[in-house]
Amino acid sequence: xxxxxxxxxxxxxxxxVAPAYKRSWREKRWERRHRRRMAEEAIGWVLVPIILxxxxxxxxxxxxxxxxxxxxxxxxxKAVLGS
Numbered sequence: 397x398x399x400x401x402x403x404x405x406x407x408x409x410x411x412x413v414a415p416a417y418k419r420s421w422r423e424k425r426w427e428r429r430h431r432r433r434m435a436e437e438a439i440g441w442v443l444v445p446i447i448l449x450x451x452x453x454x455x456x457x458x459x460x461x462x463x464x465x466x467x468x469x470x471x472x473x474k475a476v477l478g479s
Contacts, residue, residue: 419427459465 456466459469
């Protein structure tokens with residue numbers, strides 16, 4: 397049995413692996429909020445122009461269905477305010 401042991405010198409210490417850093421609940425919450433805010437900003441930059449364009453088209457369609465136009469309304473308001 398002793399012939400299987402090969403002692404050459406002192407043993408080197410094994411490298412100590414540092415435990416993985418575990419984020420606290422506040423850091424996790426901050427990361428979730430940060431991701432959510434970034435997503436909301438991206439969605440906002442896309443949806444707000446789309447909503448404004450659709451509202452404008454809807455207003456034009458409504459005024460067209462009523463037999464008038466935005467320019468006719470503006471002229472009417474100017475005539476009322478001008479007199």
